[in-house]
Amino acid sequence: MTNTILINTLRFILLVLLQVLLLNNINFLGYVNPYLYVLFLVVYPFNTPQSLFLIVAFLLGITIDAFEDSGGINAAACVLIAFIRPAFLRFSFGVSYDYQTVKLSNTPYGARVGYVMLIVFIHHFVLFTLEMFDFSHIFLILKKTIFSGIFTTLLILISLTLFKPKRR
């Protein structure tokens, strides 16, 4: 248990630093940035209480917002993802989630990609909508969502493959 807390704290700090110091400066083609910190929400332990997950997600978002001076847009997107993640898990991995037995590393690859994409694209759509705060920019929002979303999904899948837990 202590081990889980320690690992998640370290992951939190590492992902935030990576995001604000490196990834926010990529600006590929002027506006495409990956938001790798979403990885934290993807791999956060599935069996922790939902209320704790909501609070942690909020903290993650608000930390990123403090660095980016963006008000509360990342916090809003993260809290929303934390709230609907159980539904995504049930949708992607079926009934095994209900018995709390599912582990991300030994789910079928297709289901895992679907799960990551669902989270990433909904997160990005909420993020960019709140950033623009204006539905007349809907095409710009969609463009940013799609390009940044693809970039983020790729990075998350690569990280998941690289940091796979060792098989016992």
Place this chain on the structure above:
Amino acid sequence: MQQIFNFLIRNKNNILFLLLMSLSIFLTIQSHSFHKSKFISSANVVTGGIYNWANNIKTYFHLEEYNERLVEENKQLRSLIANLPDTTNTGLFLDSVPNTGVYKFMSARVINNNYSRINNYITLYIGENSGIEKENGVITSQGIIGIVDHVNRKHARVISILNSNSQINAQLKKTFHFGSLVWDGKDPNMVQLIDVPRQAPVEVGDTIVTGGRSLIFPQGIPIGKVDAFTLDPNESYYTLQVKLFNDMTNIGHVYVIENTEKEEIQELEAIND
């Protein structure tokens, strides 16, 4: 009573979600209104400290370029001095920044710079300790950068001109027709000068400088060149596309300008009302 508690416990996740969500939305809305976001910003001790630490490393890679810019600026200043006796109003800087010292200049280092979002901010490593105040102007040798909106002891946050909330008074250099400088969020090298009266003889390539109507910037600081212009649908105002002299994606050191007579002028204007 029992039932209320049961209801709360049963729905604690939904209630917590609504609470956190409304808090985030509240902060978002606050950040979209000018001069309001205060609690969560990149100019606090932790975020500013981390940016400063990272920037200390990054600056070394740009030293050569910053040196070149300094040499270039020195060259310009020297040529201004050399031409001083025989030209009285070629350099607009000369008119408006007299030796009486209305404007105080301070140099600062940029430790964080955004330009890919709609509302961009810049963080400076200079703060109240050095006499920085809210609403001070920020420029480089090539043009304007933005306005200070939030200060703490060691760091200051600047609303970049690449921010949809930013509105700066600017004018054509050759005539004195002025308008408001805004940004449409698309290209970090292009800003828009809106509400320029139709009578203004605008041409592509004209220089845009800061206007004298604001208390923040001295008059005549260069901003950019006109790249294209269109008449508004109601045909009474021009909208100019201005290409910035500054490369907003690469700012190293900046000057912060303080207008020492600002309070006096504001007091006078308050009496007029």
